[in-house]
Amino acid sequence: xxxxxxxxxxxxxxxxxxxxxxxxxxxxxxxxxxxxxxxxxxxxxxxxxxxxxxxxxxxxxxxxxxxxxxxxxxxxxxxxxxxxxxxxxxxxxxxxxxxxxxxxxxxxxxxxxxxxxxxxxxxxxxxxxxxxxxxxxxxxxxxxxxxxxxxxxxxxxxxxxxxxxxxxxxxxxxxxxxxxxxxxxxxxxxxxxxxxxxxxxxxxxxxxxxxxxxxxxxxxxxxxxxxxxxxxxxxxxxxxxxxxxxxxxxxxxxxxxxxxxxxxxxxxxxxxxxxxxxxxxxxxxxxxxxxxxxxxxxxxxxxxxxxxxxxxxxxx
Amino acid sequence: xxxxxxxxxxxxxxxxxxxxxxxxxxxxxxxxxxxxxxxxxxxxxxxxxxxxxxxxxxxxxxxxxxxxxxxxxxxxxxxxxxxxxxxxxxxxxxxxxxxxxxxxxxxxxxxxxxxxxxxxxxxxxxxxxxxxxxxxxxxxxxxxxxxxxxxxxxxxxxxxxxxxxxxxxxxxxxxxxxxxxxxxxxxxxxxxxxxxxxxxxxxxxxxxxxxxxxxxxxxxxxxxxxxxxxxxxxxxxxxxxxxxxxxxxxxxxxxxxxxxxxxxxxxxxxxxxxxxxxxxxxxxxxxxxxx
Numbered sequence: 267x268x269x270x271x272x273x274x275x276x277x278x279x280x281x282x283x284x285x286x287x288x289x290x291x292x293x294x295x296x297x298x299x300x301x302x303x304x305x306x307x308x309x310x311x312x313x314x315x316x317x318x319x320x321x322x323x324x325x326x327x328x329x330x331x332x333x334x335x336x337x338x339x340x341x342x343x344x345x346x347x348x349x350x351x352x353x354x355x356x357x358x359x360x361x362x363x364x365x366x367x368x369x370x371x372x373x374x375x376x377x378x379x380x381x382x383x384x385x386x387x388x389x390x391x392x393x394x395x396x397x398x399x400x401x402x403x404x405x406x407x408x409x410x411x412x413x414x415x416x417x418x419x420x421x422x423x424x425x426x427x428x429x430x431x432x433x434x435x436x437x438x439x440x441x442x443x444x445x446x447x448x449x450x451x452x453x454x455x456x457x458x459x460x461x462x463x464x465x466x467x468x469x470x471x472x473x474x475x476x477x478x479x480x481x482x483x484x485x486x487x488x489x490x491x492x493x494x495x496x497x498x499x500x501x502x503x504x505x506x507x508x509x510x511x512x513x514x515x516x517x518x519x520x521x522x523x524x525x526x527x528x529x530x531x532x533x534x535x536x537x538x539x540x541x542x543x544x545x546x547x548x549x550x551x552x553x554x555x556x557x558x559x560x561x562x563x564x565x566x567x568x569x570x571x572x573x574x575x576x577x578x579x580x581x582x
Numbered sequence: 583x584x585x586x587x588x589x590x591x592x593x594x595x596x597x598x599x600x601x602x603x604x605x606x607x608x609x610x611x612x613x614x615x616x617x618x619x620x621x622x623x624x625x626x627x628x629x630x631x632x633x634x635x636x637x638x639x640x641x642x643x644x645x646x647x648x649x650x651x652x653x654x655x656x657x658x659x660x661x662x663x664x665x666x667x668x669x670x671x672x673x674x675x676x677x678x679x680x681x682x683x684x685x686x687x688x689x690x691x692x693x694x695x696x697x698x699x700x701x702x703x704x705x706x707x708x709x710x711x712x713x714x715x716x717x718x719x720x721x722x723x724x725x726x727x728x729x730x731x732x733x734x735x736x737x738x739x740x741x742x743x744x745x746x747x748x749x750x751x752x753x754x755x756x757x758x759x760x761x762x763x764x765x766x767x768x769x770x771x772x773x774x775x776x777x778x779x780x781x782x783x784x785x786x787x788x789x790x791x792x793x794x795x796x797x798x799x800x801x802x803x804x805x806x807x808x809x810x811x812x813x814x815x816x817x818x819x820x821x822x823x824x825x826x827x828x829x830x831x832x833x834x835x836x837x838x839x840x841x842x843x844x845x846x847x848x849x850x851x852x853x854x855x856x857x858x859x860x861x862x863x864x865x866x867x868x869x870x871x872x873x
Contacts, residue, residue: 281711285711292720403853403856407852408852409807409852411808412807415830419841520716520718523719524808524811528811528831539722542723542727545726547727557716558716561714
């Protein structure tokens with residue numbers, strides 16, 4: 267197990283290094299002078315001189331990467347030429363909001379998806395199963411931005427429930443009750459997407475598991491259906507679920523921007539979109555780097571969960 | 583004894599094909615709907631539609647009527663016409679980027695799975711590294727700094743981002759086929775690599791490829807919508823479903839039709855694509871079909 271994880275960790279470091287190269291050279295993929303792009307509207311002789319000194323733009327491109335990487339490893343992602351705020355300060359303020367959104371939506375998703383998948387798998391092809399199958403399929407085809415528009419119209423405008431509309435975000439540190447109210451709508455939108463995926467994956471694996479002989483044995487011993495599902499069938503059925511969750515949560519970190527943007531929640535996605543609007547290149551680059559690494563770390567953590575659920579995978 | 587066993591197997595197989603593996607009515611409804619969308623998008627110029635850009639200040643934010651089937655928007659433009667013309671952007675973006683993604687990713691994936699060895703290893707590691715890079719963010723970042731934006735650039739960026747995904751799916755699908763007896767038999771008979779790839783492997787990988795292609799188009803259509811919300815899709819006044827839904831946000835209470843029709847068009851389009859893709863996948867996946 268330790269060896270398996272160590273090997274995974276080495277691959278992880280390798281990928282992070284390559285991603286950092288990608289994030290760094292992103293600027294050179296774009297046409298035009300990098301300095302002009304980075305400075306954007308902050309293009310003045312003083313800033314230009316500061317930028318050249320900071321990034322070593324006079325030096326060879328390979329050396330530039332090492333200068334940049336050394337700074338990154340010291341937690342220095344540069345200082346925005348537009349807001350004059352260090353990029354890392356901006357990211358540190360936004361990241362907890364993404365994490366809260368993801369945690370809330372995932373608690374909600376698992377709490378809904380697991381019981382639903384079990385009820386479906388108990389009697390495959392029953393009317394309940396068919397209905398859920400069709401319903402989850404429909405929900406899967408509704409883009410998040412349409413859900414947001416509809417939910418804002420219904421919940422915030424028609425039903426006029428307070429703290430659910432656009433721009434109602436309140437920081438957790440200020441008032442946690444209002445904060446939870448304002449995070450409810452985005453979390454539900456993200457959860458709807460997750461539930462449909464988790465439900466479908468877990469359902470089909472549970473059906474396969476429930477056909478195993480040890481389940482028949484457990485049934486013949488008179489163990490209750492509920493106990494069989496939760497204690498005997500869930501764990502061996504959850505390998506694919508955990509893998510999917512890892513990928514999905516990574517996707518939420520990278521793809522949550524549209525929900526944040528539409529509801530004015532100042533997380534990383536919102537900051538990213540704003541920075542793009544301001545052509546604040548360094549902030550965009552910093553967020554790309556942080557999110558990429560975040561996605562990889564999340565996948566690694568879920569790979570670890572999988573080895574806990576099924577240690578055979580690590581022994582292979 | 584042995585013949586009766588064979589017979590029962592044959593019967594079982596036949597009944598399975600007869601009722602267990604039919605595509606179903608809904609499948610054909612979805613195919614029909616997609617065909618209708620495609621046809622309308624191609625023929626939009628010929629069809630008796632109002633010009634999607636013509637502004638009519640005598641009919642602003644009008645509800646649906648015989649004159650304007652879906653009503654008009656805040657500039658008096660015909661929503662029905664804009665929904666039809668807007669489908670072009672979604673369809674072009676979806677198909678265009680998938681042409682790039684499959685054009686590069688599919689041959690590489692098949693070749694890697696067939697050849698194995700060093701070629702496969704290097705390519706697979708490379709693709710997985712690219713996959714680790716969050717494609718959505720990279721797409722947004724590149725599109726936002728690569729001005730002026732055109733539909734072609736959007737297609738190229740999304741298409742390139744799709745290559746490693748296509749590669750992974752096609753490689754896995756080919757791997758499952760490449761080790762089977764009939765491929766080995768073809769090799770033993772002295773068939774050329776090209777022949778094996780085209781005549782033996784391709785027909786078996788194609789169904790999975792088609793189902794993934796449809797789901798890929800659906801993903802790109804959704805992505806175009808997201809990009810429109812960020813102002814990164816085609817520039818107004820060109821209609822696209824994403825642009826229309828985005829523009830409707832500010833006057834949601836005043837004119838809900840403006841949000842409803844493009845949203846419904848997009849959802850039905852996505853639903854059809856996903857449904858057909860999913861059905862094809864289960865239809866050709868024997869192991870899951872047995873469940």
